Amino acid sequence: MTPLDLWLTRSIPMCLLLQSLVLMALCFPSASMCPKGCNCQNLPHGLNVTCTQARLKEIPPDLPSDTILLQLDRNHISAVPDRVFQGLRHLRRLNLSHNAVETLGEGAFSGLESSLELLDLSHNRISSVHKDAFARLKARVVVDDNPWHCDCALQQALGGMAHNHEAAARVLCRSSELRDQEGRPFLAVDADLCNLAKRTTDYAMLVTMFGWFAMVISYVVYYVRQNQEDARRHLEYLKSLPSKPKKPDDPSEDISTVV
Ligand SMILES: *[C@@H]1O[C@H](CO)[C@@H](O)[C@H](O)[C@H]1NC(C)=O
Numbered sequence: 621m622t623p624l625d626l627w628l629t630r631s632i633p634m635c636l637l638l639q640s641l642v643l644m645a646l647c648f649p650s651a652s653m654c655p656k657g658c659n660c661q662n663l664p665h666g667l668n669v670t671c672t673q674a675r676l677k678e679i680p681p682d683l684p685s686d687t688i689l690l691q692l693d694r695n696h697i698s699a700v701p702d703r704v705f706q707g708l709r710h711l712r713r714l715n716l717s718h719n720a721v722e723t724l725g726e727g728a729f730s731g732l733e734s735s736l737e738l739l740d741l742s743h744n745r746i747s748s749v750h751k752d753a754f755a756r757l758k759a760r761v762v763v764d765d766n767p768w769h770c771d772c773a774l775q776q777a778l779g780g781m782a783h784n785h786e787a788a789a790r791v792l793c794r795s796s797e798l799r800d801q802e803g804r805p806f807l808a809v810d811a812d813l814c815n816l817a818k819r820t821t822d823y824a825m826l827v828t829m830f831g832w833f834a835m836v837i838s839y840v841v842y843y844v845r846q847n848q849e850d851a852r853r854h855l856e857y858l859k860s861l862p863s864k865p866k867k868p869d870d871p872s873e874d875i876s877t878v879v
């Protein structure tokens with residue numbers, strides 16, 4: 621056996637082994653790779669993915685499917701696209717606090733209904749949410765420090781939460797459909813914001829109808845008054861007519877009698 625043969629017989633299996641390792645790494649990237657800027661740590665039941673303060677502008681699209689804890693806090697994330705967490709079937713805790721999220725659509729947390737236990741949305745810019753944004757979530761949702769606009773959709777969204785009273789108690793209305801709710805906690809004013817809109821339209825309708833009614837009545841009154849005036853004047857004229865020839869000092873009468 622020449623040295624070349626010896627080298628070949630030893631290196632070919634090594635090459636094959638290396639090649640298969642590279643192939644394996646390429647074939648299972650989602651299970652083993654950590655998103656850029658994040659730190660992944662193995663826990664007994666899955667991954668602890670920490671992307672705190674990673675200057676993220678959006679939610680990483682390549683989150684490992686075995687993530688159970690996900691920290692996305694202190695970033696610049698401004699949107700939670702529908703179904704973005706769809707693949708994370710085992711996610712238990714999601715921290716999105718200290719970001720720039722403004723609104724939440726219907727499917728923002730879809731896929732997390734059965735697994736999620738805690739959702740932190742505090743310190744964002746959320747003013748409005750879709751009425752079903754939290755529907756079917758069993759998680760405790762933290763919503764403190766957001767510039768909430770309190771309206772019917774928010775009332776419905778809070779109503780659909782498992783821990784709704786706790787969340788509602790921490791919603792401070794930056795603005796509201798209801799004047800006296802502005803700057804106050806959502807629960808401080810016991811009002812049905814969903815029937816409010818209906819009541820307002822009912823009220824507007826009533827006012828309009830009353831306005832029309834008042835206009836018709838005043839026209840009728842005016843018309844009658846005007847007619848009364850005309851009738852009175854006409855009557856006076858009629859009264860004055862036959863009295864004219866009976867005037868005793870009428871020279872024409874004198875002349876006629878003379879004639
Ligand atoms: C998850 O990872 C972060 C940072 O690496 C750490 O601070 C935290 O304690 C970890 N959580 C658990 C439950 O191990």
Ligand SMILES: *[C@@H]1O[C@H](CO)[C@@H](O)[C@H](O)[C@H]1NC(C)=O
Nearest residue numbers: 693694715716717718738740
């Ligand atoms: C989420 O992160 C913030 C800090 O960025 C922290 O104060 C807060 O306690 C975390 N929330 C949960 C539920 O761990």
